[in-house]
Amino acid sequence: MNVVNEQRMELAFELADVRKRYDRGGKEALKGISLSVPMTRVGLLGPNGAGKSTLLRLMLGLLPFEGAATVLGYDARTSQANIRARIGYMPERDATITGLSAVELCSYAAELSGLPHADAIERAHSSLEYVGLGDKRYQVIDGYSTGMKQRVKLAQAIVHDPKVLFLDEPTNGLDPEGREEMLALIAELPSRSGCAVVLSSHLLHDVERTCERAILLHQGTVIYSGRIDELRAAGQEDIYEVRVKTGEEILANLLSQRGCHIDRENTLLLVKLPANASTDLIFSCADERKLQVRHLQPRRLSLESAYVRAVHEAGGTT
Amino acid sequence: MSTPSTSEKSATIADRGYQPYRGGYTELSTRWMLVCKRSLSSALKQRWILILMVAALLVAAVAAVLTYLQSAVIPSAAVTALKSYTAPGIVSYSVATSSFGTLLLTLFIAIYCGGSAIAEDVRSGAFQFYFSRPLSRDQYLVGKLVPAVILLLSVSFVPTFLVALMRASLAKTIDEMTSLVYLPIGAIAFGVSQAIVYGLVSVALSSLARSRSYAQATVAGALFLPWILGRVIAPITRSYLPKLLSLPDLFDALAHALFRVPSGLSDRILPIWLTIPTLLAISASATVLLRAQIAEKERTT
Numbered sequence: 001m002n003v004v005n006e007q008r009m010e011l012a013f014e015l016a017d018v019r020k021r022y023d024r025g026g027k028e029a030l031k032g033i034s035l036s037v038p039m040t041r042v043g044l045l046g047p048n049g050a051g052k053s054t055l056l057r058l059m060l061g062l063l064p065f066e067g068a069a070t071v072l073g074y075d076a077r078t079s080q081a082n083i084r085a086r087i088g089y090m091p092e093r094d095a096t097i098t099g100l101s102a103v104e105l106c107s108y109a110a111e112l113s114g115l116p117h118a119d120a121i122e123r124a125h126s127s128l129e130y131v132g133l134g135d136k137r138y139q140v141i142d143g144y145s146t147g148m149k150q151r152v153k154l155a156q157a158i159v160h161d162p163k164v165l166f167l168d169e170p171t172n173g174l175d176p177e178g179r180e181e182m183l184a185l186i187a188e189l190p191s192r193s194g195c196a197v198v199l200s201s202h203l204l205h206d207v208e209r210t211c212e213r214a215i216l217l218h219q220g221t222v223i224y225s226g227r228i229d230e231l232r233a234a235g236q237e238d239i240y241e242v243r244v245k246t247g248e249e250i251l252a253n254l255l256s257q258r259g260c261h262i263d264r265e266n267t268l269l270l271v272k273l274p275a276n277a278s279t280d281l282i283f284s285c286a287d288e289r290k291l292q293v294r295h296l297q298p299r300r301l302s303l304e305s306a307y308v309r310a311v312h313e314a315g316g317t318t
Numbered sequence: 319m320s321t322p323s324t325s326e327k328s329a330t331i332a333d334r335g336y337q338p339y340r341g342g343y344t345e346l347s348t349r350w351m352l353v354c355k356r357s358l359s360s361a362l363k364q365r366w367i368l369i370l371m372v373a374a375l376l377v378a379a380v381a382a383v384l385t386y387l388q389s390a391v392i393p394s395a396a397v398t399a400l401k402s403y404t405a406p407g408i409v410s411y412s413v414a415t416s417s418f419g420t421l422l423l424t425l426f427i428a429i430y431c432g433g434s435a436i437a438e439d440v441r442s443g444a445f446q447f448y449f450s451r452p453l454s455r456d457q458y459l460v461g462k463l464v465p466a467v468i469l470l471l472s473v474s475f476v477p478t479f480l481v482a483l484m485r486a487s488l489a490k491t492i493d494e495m496t497s498l499v500y501l502p503i504g505a506i507a508f509g510v511s512q513a514i515v516y517g518l519v520s521v522a523l524s525s526l527a528r529s530r531s532y533a534q535a536t537v538a539g540a541l542f543l544p545w546i547l548g549r550v551i552a553p554i555t556r557s558y559l560p561k562l563l564s565l566p567d568l569f570d571a572l573a574h575a576l577f578r579v580p581s582g583l584s585d586r587i588l589p590i591w592l593t594i595p596t597l598l599a600i601s602a603s604a605t606v607l608l609r610a611q612i613a614e615k616e617r618t619t
Contacts, residue, residue: 060449060450062449062450062616062617063617064617080452081346081452081454082452084449084450084451084452084453085343085451085452087450089446089450091443091446091450093443093446094442094443095442095443095444095445095446095447095450096442096443096444096447097356097360097439097442097444097447098360098438098441098442098444099360099363108352108356109447109451111344111352112349112352112353112448112451112452112453113451113452114343114344114346114349114452115339115341115343115344116341116342116343116344119339119341123339126335126336126337127336129335129336130335130336156447158336160339161338161339192336192337192338193336193337193338194338
């Protein structure tokens with residue numbers, strides 16, 4: 001591995017002005033995306049057609065593109081074999097081989113990724129055990145349910161211990177229970193193997209449940225890239241959620257008199273403090289009227305609200 | 319009994335499940351063999367391929383008996399007198415092309431094995447499975463082509479070659495043996511070229527279809543239709559040209575040339591100067607088509 005690659009190893013992938021157009025003269029699927037994404041759990045969020053799958057396939061070297069893209073320091077255009085050896089890919093659609101059992105498919109996947117035969121078989125068993133298919137591993141995949149097929153797809157993606165895992169809509173077709181189990185498996189993976197996860201989904205809950213960072217894609221452009229908590233806090237500076245045991249009306253009036261802007265969500269007060277004021281103002285007002293503060297924290301939007309706001313700020317509609 | 323050490327006392331039950339991999343990796347250049355092994359094993363699970371291979375053995379056994387009778391029982395002088403052709407020529411041709419039965423078996427193997435080589439991967443989405451791994455298009459292509467060629471060789475070449483060897487070994491004189499030396503060599507050239515061309519054509523046509531049955535129908539049409547049309551139209555036009563796109567007729571012409579069969583034995587045999595460039599052109603076209611289709615599938619599936 002050369003020096004450049006070692007220096008860039010802490011980045012899962014880096015894109016510079018990446019553009020992708022499917023048909024000559026047609027609509028651009030990706031419109032000049034530039035990103036640097038560290039080795040962590042990243043959610044690739046966007047509605048269907050936003051360009052999420054295109055971005056993943058492009059980084060695997062499956063699609064030609066304009067611009068520059070590196071994955072783990074390797075050029076996506078020229079070092080596809082190096083990238084694919086270090087990446088695990090769980091595609092959105094079925095990607096199995098007819099007539100094989102789960103253990104055969106996973107050991108075949110491991111061998112194709114470069115593991116010796118004996119190691120491949122051992123890893124196939126441990127991966128299938130991890131995804132919860134231990135007792136079904138010898139059954140032919142063709143007869144599996146959707147949930148079991150999703151698990152096999154995850155097992156074949158992690159069997160060779162990839163450095164980065166690309167998951168394309170991993171909870172598609174799963175019932176609520178299966179979905180939660182799949183998300184729990186995904187969330188646990190980095191602590192097991194130290195891999196980074198790039199989870200592409202149109203389901204905000206999936207990303208919120210498993211990822212630290214998010215990339216919001218909208219109509220082929222990136223409208224946000226960063227930490228999810230920062231996304232939820234953005235635009236909410238100096239706004240606090242306050243809940244008191246009783247007498248929220250009294251507190252709201254008092255805080256208004258002291259220059260605060262008050263909004264209400266049922267019994268929750270959303271308090272925007274005046275300039276140079278701190279949370280001490282809230283406590284002093286509550287103390288003045290002998291009210292008991294039960295809850296006080298900086299305002300955080302739900303990821304859904306943050307996403308909608310980011311799309312509107314980008315000039316789009318959800 | 320010895321007292322357990324401190325470390326033993328504090329040991330916990332280790333989770334032996336999914337862990338980081340610490341082992342080594344195999345060479346990138348050998349990955350095509352994995353595809354080849356997997357494709358061969360899945361082809362051999364198909365009932366029809368097994369039946370065809372058993373049938374090939376039966377044809378070989380019949381050819382061996384006939385060869386023995388021709389060379390050991392019937393005096394060669396009698397054969398010569400009867401047919402007015404050189405005995406080694408007739409025997410070698412019938413051995414090398416091993417009769418109509420072997421030809422049909424070869425065509426059916428091309429249809430069943432070659433025809434399903436890639437189409438099944440398109441249908442099941444296996445392209446995404448393959449091309450998200452460190453495997454190049456050419457390695458995939460070779461991995462799919464080689465099993466088809468191996469199965470075609472096992473049906474068309476191996477029995478023919480063994481019978482040819484047997485025929486050469488039954489020679490009663492040094493002169494006769496010398497005159498039959500070309501027989502196994504010709505069988506190798508004929509069998510290998512036949513397996514490669516049929517393999518390339520059937521696998522290339524397989525890449526055009528999205529399911530096994532469509533692919534097999536396409537390969538069957540591409541192999542049988544020109545053959546039948548050639549047989550029907552050639553006598554009417556009194557020309558060999560209608561046979562130009564028929565692989566069985568092209569290989570018939572190649573066999574005539576390789577085994578020095580007198581031209582009067584069959585009607586309107588394609589000339590060798592036209593046969594070889596046509597076979598090369600068909601192989602080249604199949605290769606170009608195959609590479610283009612795989613590149614397309616890699617991008618779009």
